[in-house]
Amino acid sequence: MKIISLQFLNFRxxxxxxxxxxxxxxxxNTTIIHGNNGSGKTTI
Known part of the structure; x- marks a missing residue:
């Protein structure tokens, strides 16, 4: 899967x-989602 774009709608x-x-x-084809613990990385 290749992520091209991302948009949030009423998310956290x-x-x-x-x-x-x-x-x-x-x-x-590597995408890194970086953030603090508890910020919702896994939910994305």
């Missing part, structure tokens, strides 16, 4: 629609 601290986050589109 994001109320309403968040701006669309676009990921780099290159040859590598």
């Amino acid at each position: 601290q994001f109320y309403g629609k968040s701006p669309i986050i676009y990921f780099a589109n290159g040859e590598k």
